[in-house]
Amino acid sequence: MIRPLRLLFLAPFSQVTHCPGLEFAGDLARALGVPLHIAAFTDPHGAESAGPVGAECPDIVRQSLLALRHKWLKDESARLQERGVEAHPEVVCASSSAAEYAAYAHRFKADLILKDMQARPGVAHCGLSPQDWELLSISPVSVLYVQPGPTQVPGRFLVAIDMEFQAKAGDSDNHSIIEAAKHLASACGASLHVISVYDSDAPDQGDLSRYDARKQAFDDFASAHGIAREHRHFIPGAPANAICAYLQRSPYNLLVIGAANHHLLSSGIGLTAEGILDNAGCSVLAIKLPVEAAPIQATEPGAIRHASS
CATH class of the missing domain: 3.40.50.620 (HUPs)
Incomplete structure (x- = not known):
């Protein structure tokens, strides 16, 4: 049991x-x-x-x-x-x-x-x-x-994944992150969006064919996890700045991100992660990886109802 x-x-x-x-x-x-x-x-x-x-x-x-x-x-x-x-x-x-x-x-x-x-x-x-x-x-x-502020029914969650790390390592952490986010969003009655940043400033990233390959891998990954096409966001830029700028344009209730063995949030918790977490402007779920047991298990979901509702 x-x-x-x-x-x-x-x-x-x-x-x-x-x-x-x-x-x-x-x-x-x-x-x-x-x-x-x-x-x-x-x-x-x-x-x-x-x-x-x-x-x-x-x-x-x-x-x-x-x-x-x-x-x-x-x-x-x-x-x-x-x-x-x-x-x-x-x-x-x-x-x-x-x-x-x-x-x-x-x-x-x-x-x-x-x-x-x-x-x-x-x-x-x-x-x-x-x-x-x-x-x-x-x-x-x-x-x-x-994040402090008026409590609201969580309507929009954003999960950040790293397709560059996925391509290099055949990483399973992205799958663990998105599955945990899916369970949480389902329980809370929230829509789930997924974002990945193509680091255009990194060496050898200016090749258009490389961008297209990463974009296709991102779409394949999102499709495999049942993410609607309109909920997929693949953007160029420096990861921390791009994600923070996107969050300012499109407010979310919760950002979900990996917290170890991940490019965006390394086990040493580097400057990129600090830039994201300190400027997200919303609540943040940092998932420690590797995940032996998903932090959000597949329990019977039920919509959140507040005392005022």
């Missing part, structure tokens, strides 16, 4: 009000028909629980903080339960570090981590913080970073 998919939402350590990532995580759990585990990390000996400088009773401050965290988790879990989400909250007494997050996900045997993106001063949209990058690098499983 296959165990249910395990979704893990990492609550911001200072959160005591509702956050959009939890809303998204609850919707996803309900759509997939699986429980949602909510972990709120609170270090009882950390700076966040020490209180103001000069406080006379730091122990009282810490206990008050823990009480607030427990109440927030209880209230949010009750609200999710009312909307049909099976929520399992837990206050974790550990530092809110990427290493602790990754270790906890490993112990919990999570299949997918969900986490809010962080606001950045002077930037219109949110992006990945240094801690987010570290978590993505060391996480044992895929990570979905949720």
